[in-house]
Amino acid sequence: MAELRTIQKSEIRDFTGIRYLLALGDHYAIIPNPLQALGYRTPGPAHQILVVGPSGLHLLSYELIYHLEPPQHFLTLAQELERSAAQLYDFVSRFVPQLPALQLSIVVRDGNIEGEATSYVSFVAWSKVRSRIEESPLQLSEDQVATLLDILKAEVSFQRVDRYHILCELARTPEQTQFLAINTVDDRPVLLREVRLPYDPDELNRNAIIRGAKLAQSLEHPNIVRTEKLIPKEDRFFIVSEWCEGGISLKQYMSDHPGQIPLTTAIQLIKDLCQALMYAHDQGVIHRHLTPENMLVTAEHHLKVFHFDVAKKADMHTLRSTDFKKLTQETPYAAPEYMIGTHQVDQRVDVYAVGVIFYELLTGRKPSHYDESLWEPPSKIIPGLPGYMDQLIARAIRFDKEQRFSTIHAFYSALEKGVSELIGSRYRLLQEAPLKPASKNSLLYQALDEQTGQRVALKKLLIPPVGEHRARQQLLRQSLEPLQALRYLHHPALITLHDTLIEDDDAYVVMNWVEGRDLRDTLQKRPEDQGLLPEEVRQLGSQLADVLDYIHQQGYVHGDIKPENVMRSDGGKITLLDFIPWSKAETGLLLKIPKTMRYMAPELLNGSQTPDEQTDIFALGVLMYELLSHRFPYDIAHLRSFTPGVPCLPDPLSEEIPESLRQVVYKALSTERHARFQRFQQIQAALEVDFALGNTLWQSRVSLESPPETVREIPRPIWWLAGLGLTLALVYTAQTLYLISPAALPVLEEQFYE
Numbered sequence: 001m002a003e004l005r006t007i008q009k010s011e012i013r014d015f016t017g018i019r020y021l022l023a024l025g026d027h028y029a030i031i032p033n034p035l036q037a038l039g040y041r042t043p044g045p046a047h048q049i050l051v052v053g054p055s056g057l058h059l060l061s062y063e064l065i066y067h068l069e070p071p072q073h074f075l076t077l078a079q080e081l082e083r084s085a086a087q088l089y090d091f092v093s094r095f096v097p098q099l100p101a102l103q104l105s106i107v108v109r110d111g112n113i114e115g116e117a118t119s120y121v122s123f124v125a126w127s128k129v130r131s132r133i134e135e136s137p138l139q140l141s142e143d144q145v146a147t148l149l150d151i152l153k154a155e156v157s158f159q160r161v162d163r164y165h166i167l168c169e170l171a172r173t174p175e176q177t178q179f180l181a182i183n184t185v186d187d188r189p190v191l192l193r194e195v196r197l198p199y200d201p202d203e204l205n206r207n208a209i210i211r212g213a214k215l216a217q218s219l220e221h222p223n224i225v226r227t228e229k230l231i232p233k234e235d236r237f238f239i240v241s242e243w244c245e246g247g248i249s250l251k252q253y254m255s256d257h258p259g260q261i262p263l264t265t266a267i268q269l270i271k272d273l274c275q276a277l278m279y280a281h282d283q284g285v286i287h288r289h290l291t292p293e294n295m296l297v298t299a300e301h302h303l304k305v306f307h308f309d310v311a312k313k314a315d316m317h318t319l320r321s322t323d324f325k326k327l328t329q330e331t332p333y334a335a336p337e338y339m340i341g342t343h344q345v346d347q348r349v350d351v352y353a354v355g356v357i358f359y360e361l362l363t364g365r366k367p368s369h370y371d372e373s374l375w376e377p378p379s380k381i382i383p384g385l386p387g388y389m390d391q392l393i394a395r396a397i398r399f400d401k402e403q404r405f406s407t408i409h410a411f412y413s414a415l416e417k418g419v420s421e422l423i424g425s426r427y428r429l430l431q432e433a434p435l436k437p438a439s440k441n442s443l444l445y446q447a448l449d450e451q452t453g454q455r456v457a458l459k460k461l462l463i464p465p466v467g468e469h470r471a472r473q474q475l476l477r478q479s480l481e482p483l484q485a486l487r488y489l490h491h492p493a494l495i496t497l498h499d500t501l502i503e504d505d506d507a508y509v510v511m512n513w514v515e516g517r518d519l520r521d522t523l524q525k526r527p528e529d530q531g532l533l534p535e536e537v538r539q540l541g542s543q544l545a546d547v548l549d550y551i552h553q554q555g556y557v558h559g560d561i562k563p564e565n566v567m568r569s570d571g572g573k574i575t576l577l578d579f580i581p582w583s584k585a586e587t588g589l590l591l592k593i594p595k596t597m598r599y600m601a602p603e604l605l606n607g608s609q610t611p612d613e614q615t616d617i618f619a620l621g622v623l624m625y626e627l628l629s630h631r632f633p634y635d636i637a638h639l640r641s642f643t644p645g646v647p648c649l650p651d652p653l654s655e656e657i658p659e660s661l662r663q664v665v666y667k668a669l670s671t672e673r674h675a676r677f678q679r680f681q682q683i684q685a686a687l688e689v690d691f692a693l694g695n696t697l698w699q700s701r702v703s704l705e706s707p708p709e710t711v712r713e714i715p716r717p718i719w720w721l722a723g724l725g726l727t728l729a730l731v732y733t734a735q736t737l738y739l740i741s742p743a744a745l746p747v748l749e750e751q752f753y754e
Contacts, residue, residue: 259364355396621668
């Protein structure tokens with residue numbers, strides 16, 4: 001009889017409350033919509049169920065359960081039920097004579113209508129359906145029941161798709177229909193989904209749906225509904241999935257237990273969900289549409305994920321789809337980054353959905369907030385809830401994806417051990433949000449070192465969560481490894497590295513805390529047409545030249561000198577930040593060193609040179625130019641197309657800036673390598689000269705238009721000797737030509753006549 005038990009406990013929205021029939025013994029058979037199953041045409045969807053067993057034939061109407069509002073008067077329902085019973089009786093009585101009359105009932109919700117609708121039809125509460133059937137007197141012998149079941153099995157009209165016979169329809173939407181079917185090869189029930197493909201000239205949506213189904217077919221995990229086969233059929237295709245007997249959707253499960261799900265059960269369901277996603281993400285598959293409707297709670301209270309129709313590979317570029325954008329924007333489980341219509345998402349969209357679902361499991365409601373500072377923690381709704389749950393969920397549903405858990409592995413690990421405020425059991429964040437908006441490469445937090453009691457800067461490296469979990473761990477270690485050299489570099493103007501660690505699948509760098517603001521912030525607070533004062537730039541440039549000279553003396557290259565990486569205190573002291581000490585002896589530095597194009601020397605842009613002291617000098621020149629003028633010296637396109645030997649001149653600085661300082665900046669950012677300073681010591685010496693008195697090395701006023709080869713640094717003693725010689729020569733000539741009176745130069749005259 002098992003093949004006629006065509007009711008499942010999940011996704012039968014047409015038959016809400018049917019679960020009470022599932023407890024009937026195997027000697028009962030259940031047939032939804034029996035008239036349609038037997039080939040009769042009906043005017044509309046009659047939500048009726050035929051139960052056949054020792055207690056007779058029971059015809060139940062679920063119309064009042066299916067509709068939230070009664071669609072018609074109960075007398076009309078009773079009349080329709082009687083007509084259906086007459087047709088069914090005529091059919092089965094042809095094979096089994098002397099059958100008892102069908103027992104007719106309209107199923108209602110508990111506490112609603114009671115009694116009889118007509119003399120033949122009675123009302124029954126859905127929780128009492130099973131007892132009504134089982135407690136009815138025996139009316140059919142075992143032989144009669146067996147004969148009836150053989151007839152029904154033979155006569156029910158089946159539709160066949162490939163090797164699968166459709167037993168009945170379970171649910172229907174405009175896009176797809178779900179059927180219960182049986183695999184005729186191994187006599188096993190399956191879930192058959194008929195997906196109707198939309199008209200799509202470019203076939204973008206069509207290919208996306210097929211791609212998602214194929215990705216689901218490649219996944220094999222206890223917490224993922226197994227996809228067995230894809231069957232294409234012209235403008236549609238069928239997806240064959242495993243049948244989960246007695247399961248219900250997570251949405252129905254939460255509806256049955258509104259705000260009453262025990263904490264242990266909620267945690268176990270979320271752990272099952274995390275297990276499924278960890279496996280899928282390790283295979284490179286992102287679900288992208290996690291909702292309670294797409295999850296199944298089995299009879300054993302385990303959770304399974306299905307409906308991978310919009311899934312994608314993490315490294316796969318997908319084109320924009322209006323339908324997909326609409327689909328994700330209409331669900332509260334979609335991450336905020338979907339709202340801009342982007343498809344370039346990673347597994348953090350699944351992390352966000354898990355956080356929302358967990359919140360709903362615990363509280364019975366969805367988090368609704370447009371300002372993260374105003375969100376309502378679950379512990380305020382559920383008294384006694386562990387405090388770490390608030391932190392766990394809050395971090396999972398951050399609007400900024402960079403502040404969420406980077407992977408579902410990290411979320412699962414935090415759930416397993418309970419979220420602690422300490423990172424690495426040592427550093428406690430002093431604020432939840434980063435100190436400034438997310439940069440391209442990192443987030444910065446202020447933390448407290450619990451061992452020393454000192455404030456430290458905690459920098460989170462922003463490494464996208466792609467690839468398998470073990471590969472990510474290796475990538476994090478590789479990202480932190482170059483920073484270890486900072487432990488051995490000590491300079492008053494250089495950031496100090498305290499520690500590096502990997503926590504929650506993210507890489508963190510612990511440094512000394514520096515008060516002040518970076519030069520970018522300082523510059524932005526000035527008017528757009530005004531830079532810093534020349535004396536300020538001279539002092540900043542001198543300090544930077546000193547620390548950069550130290551770095552290069554130690555055998556390292558900075559490679560990313562820019563205002564964001566220089567912190568300035570209120571007293572004018574600078575600290576060089578974000579320094580990745582790449583050794584000069586290492587090869588392939590051009591690819592490894594983080595760099596910003598605006599500050600890159602032309603030889604770096606065209607790939608003809610690896611980073612060295614000359615490229616850092618160029619970057620310092622661009623930085624000083626920007627601080628003075630609030631603009632960049634070169635057009636980036638001109639630098640890209642720069643030809644060695646053909647001078648590329650920067651935009652001139654304001655005449656109000658001292659000439660000596662302008663010449664230092666011009667020389668540092670020269671496009672010709674050999675025309676720049678050769679060492680940072682030279683820049684520092686030039687900047688430390690009191691240019692206000694005009695007594696600097698640059699009184700010679702080297703013209704930018706003259707060829708670089710004519711510019712030479714001549715020692716000061718030679719200038720003195722040359723000046724003295726020139727003076728004596730002029731005096732001698734004047735006396736010889738009687739242009740100067742000998743009396744005016746008595747000493748020289750006396751010396752001359754001697």
